[in-house]
Amino acid sequence: MSWEKWDRDHRPTSADKAARSTGADWVKRESDNLTQLHPGLKLNVSRSSAGHVVVHSIVVPKDNRSEGVGSHIMQHLTRHADAHGDTMALTPSKDFGGTVSRLKIFYGRHGFKPNTGRSRDLSISETMVREPKK
Secondary structure (H helix, E strand, C coil): CCHHHHHHHCCCCHHHHHHHHCCCCHHHHHHHHHHHHCCCCEEEEEECCCCCEEEEEEECCHHHCCCCHHHHHHHHHHHHHHHHCCCEEECCCHHHCCCHHHHHHHHHHCCCEECCHHHCCCCCCCCEEECCCC
């Protein structure tokens, strides 16, 4: 199955939005879906106590790097975050094989901005943040 078809089958629905308001959450479900679609993927995403979606790690198997898997994962997660009005946060780390500077550029392409300066969200300890698109 192509990623495009899989994405069409896993788009956020109005039922997903209603579930969010009742306490059910898309974060675990979609993390599980993505790890099933991409065997060997290590994905750690959770919701913080403040309600933000935190991407702790995305580790794509070495054999699958540079194939767009990381971009597909970020597009899928950001689409769901936008649909649910969720802010996302993360801290780029070299712990899993990338360089921090390359990761900042990668996450920047997906709408993340530095969480610094006057616009810093003090409820978020991560160094990059992405507000939901409307």
